[in-house]
Amino acid sequence: xxxxxxxxxxxxxxxxxxxxxxxxxxxxxxxxxxxxxxxxxxxxxxxxASGTAGMTGTGxxxxxxxxxxxxxxxxxxxxxxxxxxxxxxxxxxxxxxxxMAAGTPCVAAHSTVRALYGAYGGKLYQVRRSDNATLDIAxxxxxxxxxxxxxxTFCANSTCVIAFVYDQSGHTNDLAYQGSTIxxxxxxxxxxxxxxxxxxxxxxxxxxxxxMPNNSYWHDxxxxxxxTGQEPEGLYMVTSGTHYxxxxxxxxxxxxxxxxxxxxxxxxxxxxxxxxxxxxxAPCTGSGPWVQADLEYGLFAGGGTATNPDNVPMKSKYVxxxxxxxxxxxxxxxxxxxxxxxxxxxxKGKLPNGYSxxxxxxxxxxxxxxxxxxxxxxxxQSAGTFYEGAVVAGYPTDxxxxxxxxxxxxxxxxx
Numbered sequence: 001x002x003x004x005x006x007x008x009x010x011x012x013x014x015x016x017x018x019x020x021x022x023x024x025x026x027x028x029x030x031x032x033x034x035x036x037x038x039x040x041x042x043x044x045x046x047x048x049a050s051g052t053a054g055m056t057g058t059g060x061x062x063x064x065x066x067x068x069x070x071x072x073x074x075x076x077x078x079x080x081x082x083x084x085x086x087x088x089x090x091x092x093x094x095x096x097x098x099x100m101a102a103g104t105p106c107v108a109a110h111s112t113v114r115a116l117y118g119a120y121g122g123k124l125y126q127v128r129r130s131d132n133a134t135l136d137i138a139x140x141x142x143x144x145x146x147x148x149x150x151x152x153t154f155c156a157n158s159t160c161v162i163a164f165v166y167d168q169s170g171h172t173n174d175l176a177y178q179g180s181t182i183x184x185x186x187x188x189x190x191x192x193x194x195x196x197x198x199x200x201x202x203x204x205x206x207x208x209x210x211x212m213p214n215n216s217y218w219h220d221x222x223x224x225x226x227x228t229g230q231e232p233e234g235l236y237m238v239t240s241g242t243h244y245x246x247x248x249x250x251x252x253x254x255x256x257x258x259x260x261x262x263x264x265x266x267x268x269x270x271x272x273x274x275x276x277x278x279x280x281x282a283p284c285t286g287s288g289p290w291v292q293a294d295l296e297y298g299l300f301a302g303g304g305t306a307t308n309p310d311n312v313p314m315k316s317k318y319v320x321x322x323x324x325x326x327x328x329x330x331x332x333x334x335x336x337x338x339x340x341x342x343x344x345x346x347x348k349g350k351l352p353n354g355y356s357x358x359x360x361x362x363x364x365x366x367x368x369x370x371x372x373x374x375x376x377x378x379x380x381q382s383a384g385t386f387y388e389g390a391v392v393a394g395y396p397t398d399x400x401x402x403x404x405x406x407x408x409x410x411x412x413x414x415x
Contacts, residue, residue, distance in 0.1 A: 092143060092410075093118045095236065096169065096390055098403045104234055104394035107225035108173040108364055110165045111388035113206045113238075114411065117168060118143040125209075126164040127151055127194045134163065145204040151194065161191035162209055165217060165366070169390075171225040175217035175366055178373035178380075183218045188379035190214050192367075197243075197385065202412045208240075209386040211367040213247060216380040218373075220257050222362030227254065227268075227393055230327035230357035234396040236404055237322075237389035238338055238413070239272050241315040244289040246275040247381030249369035251294050252389050253323065257361045261371035264352075265359040267296040269370070270323045272314075272384055278305045286313040291321040291335040291346055295355055296370060301333075302347040311346040318387070318413040320405055325351070326395045327358045336405050338413045343405045364391060387413070 094116040096106035109116040112125050121142035128134045135154045140147045151160070163180065167173040176182040179189030196210035209217075227233040237252045244250065253269030256262050274288025277299035284290060284301055290311055292299040302308030311333065314321070318338035325331040332348040351358070363370075366389075368380035396404075 093407070094120070094143065095388075095404050095407050098400065098407055099234075099390065099392045099396065102396060102400040102403070104392045104396045104400065106169045106390045107171050107227070107393050108221060108391040109168040110175060110366070110386075110390070111168070112137075112146060112162070112165065112209045113201050113387050114145045115139050115143050115168065116388060116390060120168050122168065123166050124168075125162055125166060127155060127160040128163040128191070129155060130159045136166075140204075145202060146206045148198075148205050148207060151207065155195060160194040162194045163191055165209060167219075169225070171221070173219050173221040173224055173226065173364055173391075175219050175364060178216045178218050178368070184375045185373045186375060186377050186379050188214050189216065189373045199413070200415055201387075203415065209366075210243070211250065211380075211382065211384045211386060213245075213381050213383060214379045216368035216373055217366040218255070218259070218363060218368075220363045221391075222257050225393065226362040226364060226391060227327075228360050228362040231360070231393070232324075232326045232395035233268055233360065234324040234392040234394065235268075235270050235322065235389065236320065237270050237272070238387040238408060239319050239321055240317060240385040240387075241289055241313075241319045242317055243383060243385045244273045245381075245383040246273060246288075247383065248275060249273070249294055249299065249372075250367060250382035250384035251369055252366050252386065253294070253364065253391060254360045255363045255365035255370035256296075257363045259363075259371065259374050261296060262361065263359065264297050265295060265355045265357070266361055267294050267370045268323070268325050268358060268360050269294040269365060270321045270389075271299050272319070272321050273382060274313075275299060275382075276301075281305060282307045285309050285311055288313050289319075290314065291319075291323075291333050293323050293325070293331060293333060294369060295352065295358075298352070300352055303331075303349045304352050308347055312344070320408055322401060322404075324396055324401075325358060327360075328356055334401055338408045338411075339415075340409060343401055 096109050096116045123136040123138040124146050126136050137151050165175040177191035179185035192215040197208040235253045250273045251269040251271050255267050271292040271294040276284035282305050292301050301311040314335040316337040320336040320338050322334040333346040334343045336343040
């Protein structure tokens with residue numbers, strides 16, 4: 001989506017307290033409680049690296065650039081698996097197991113919270129300390145949650161940022177922050193602070209990817225499995241209905257490989273926020289935030305520029321946001337409360353005029369629009385929270401969507 005001036009006031013999210021880090025504003029109280037996810041049938045095994053959790057931090061290179069930023073491929077580094085304390089219940093399947101069993105496999109799977117496959121025991125993200133040392137944060141155990149203790153130790157008495165969010169799907173679609181040496185960006189573009197929001201999920205303390213203006217992540221996945229052109233695609237994201245704004249554009253999904261606004265249908269990304277793109281002619285329902293589709297040249301709450309009364313605001317603390325697009329005739333938007341209940345169909349119908357067939361390019365963006373953050377200028381204007389999400393090949397069925405929602409509810413966000 002092309003960058004535009006922010007409309008409306010930013011809505012502040014309440015960040016729960018984590019370990020003290022210089023320069024990160026933490027407000028509110030830590031979430032407490034414990035719960036365990038319900039059991040489910042295990043899906044197919046995930047391929048990926050495994051190793052030892054809590055690996056020692058790597059110092060900066062001689063140039064002062066972290067080794068991964070200097071050109072090493074994050075996907076080839078050892079991940080980790082650790083003690084049983086970080087595991088989900090035996091046999092617990094992740095969202096990407098659900099998608100695989102349904103014939104719509106994940107081609108990118110990202111989370112700072114947990115494994116998205118029951119058999120994944122690798123790294124989730126990388127933190128970088130103020131002295132340029134880095135640490136890959138892995139799952140505590142196969143199919144488990146992030147090794148937050150390793151991060152807390154590594155980042156103590158320092159400021160840490162998230163430099164990479166690793167792909168769990170085996171397609172190496174790792175996201176680097178825009179502004180890194182891997183994804184050069186404008187001077188304003190920076191990585192997100194790693195410790196702004198700490199939360200409980202399934203009885204485990206974890207961190208979110210807490211996006212503020214100037215933060216965003218990107219990867220060119222056009223040669224590594226991400227759907228292109230009119231190929232069908234599905235996406236889901238867990239975000240927050242308490243941290244958002246009206247800036248362009250808090251997106252997760254398919255975007256341009258050249259980071260330019262390349263025309264209608266060049267993008268296929270979930271958007272979440274309270275920016276009503278067509279407000280002058282078609283006001284949105286309520287005050288937001290809404291689950292919309294960024295298809296380039298517009299944020300669509302429905303199949304056109306008219307008001308869609310069914311696309312109601314999603315205000316729960318943890319929000320399921322879904323978009324699926326068959327690439328030629330139809331797309332759908334769904335939303336729900338991650339802590340309870342089912343999905344709401346916000347829209348299902350024809351693509352907007354001029355968007356059929358789709359012309360997806362296959363890059364993945366997280367936190368900004370597609371036309372953003374290049375060295376020539378511009379930076380992300382949006383705010384939002386990312387906990388987990390995936391890009392899948394194919395057009396998921398409604399039954400699959402429902403199964404994903406059930407899996408998310410069973411993960412016990414906030415407990």
